[in-house]
Amino acid sequence: MFTLPSGVSFFERGWLSSNNVLIQDDEQAILVDTGYWTHADQTAALVAATLKERPLTSIMNTHLHSDHCGGNAHLQGLYPALTTYIPPGHASFVDQWDVNVLTYEPTGQHCPRFTKSGVLRGGESFTVAGSTWRIHAAPGHDPHSIIIFNESDGILISADALWENGFGVVFPEIEGFAAFEEVKLTLAAIEQLKPRVVLPGHGSAFDDVDGALERARSRLAQFESAPDKHANYAAKVLLKFKLLELQKIKLVDYLGWGQSAQYLHLLHTTYSQGISFEAWFLDLCKALEKSGACLINDEYINNRN
Template identity: 30%
Template structure:
């Protein structure tokens, strides 16, 4: 589904592409300095690049709200085609030094093709994207380098995974510390203080009532602060569902060995004070019971709407094997 710039509450100078999982929504800002905000999943990089070319020919700059695989998957291809990449400073620095933890790709077992960051973004920085100026707003929580983009004249706020009309971004208490949920809540309050006219989320549709969306997000985020165990469970469910989406499911007899080998599950089990084996079993059982996962033809599949991914597109190296690259 694509919601184009003809929507009555969007200005004519932008194009919005609403995409199902495993891709994040994509914002195109054509003009004198054509820019793209987020680039979807690596398995759909060719589709992302073709869409951008069809609407704006060349892309000068890609801005990532954060470095998860569903937001940076087209970076490598677009960079090869001449685009520069901009990202929040903490993530930009880690990518520049080729930190093995880049994008949490290996940790989450979510492939990301190697790319470099040309522009490190700081809070309050103003970017010319297309023909308009946008302000960078640091919104850590979902990841430490997560950012939003604010266009004050039109009241447009690109929020990444911080919130949607139905959800808030999961937080990683194991990697980012016990205060990650509180940090995410503070970021949401900062975004609410901007009083945006339009919220552009990375997943789902554009909220018809931005005030109500923010109120709901603040309520959900507070629950993650108040219930750390619930926050861990929430993240685990989201990570497993994504794994099933990008792999066209996982054989039922292979799911427990798959989970036992995952660092994120081991960390979640430690935080919940259970064994990884017990957590894996309960995670699968509860997701089947809730119909978030279904058993079909001997494979477990995520039931959320998603686009298939060709298996061969997942064969990219983990960041620890990314080539070291000098400045472009």
């Protein structure tokens, strides 16, 4: 088993919130990603329990999906001197708070408004406790995502570009932009870094990086040969995410939420035009139930872990 250097803490969260990494020395305490907004109190408690009386000095977001920056606003309220750094691609949309481009509207998710102090560009680095952490662009799952690599200790914060078993939904593909090739290039870039330990955006930390890359590549090959499989996976991820948030909801209200999520309409019209949106949505619910991800009874749908 691997150990992390002192000053690096990994908070593994449930799947609704992204994991968080706290990197600190005597002067700084930087939190990479802040989870989903409904868990903001939990995120703040994890940070406070580790830092004790010391303040959090910075937030860095690998990308701006709601499950990675949903705690930003809450933490900004708790620590007035906090600075917040985001990938450059969405910077102006954060300033304008464009919930469409930031995907909160089309995913049917929510993220409390926050402000940014600066951006994290590929190639730039920062130093904590004498260790260099370098930013690398990692498009694919999200065109603007970055990953952060600690060159001294071989620790990679991989966001949703690489998990122990797979990687995040390739969001540009939902919008009709080819991005599987970017996923492939990002996996190659990760391999080149030769990380010793990977701290992913979701799931456990791991050190069998070769195994994870192999699994990710085989999954990518499946998606490339059958994009409808990816579309089906993406739709189920969006549904399950909402269920994780709501836990229990009337099926009719759940469908109402689905009707409001633009990405679900895109997936439906692109891949499943033969059936109505309602029938397609209910088929997805049944598929989730079959896999043990939810339970449908009477007029309710319940999350199952």
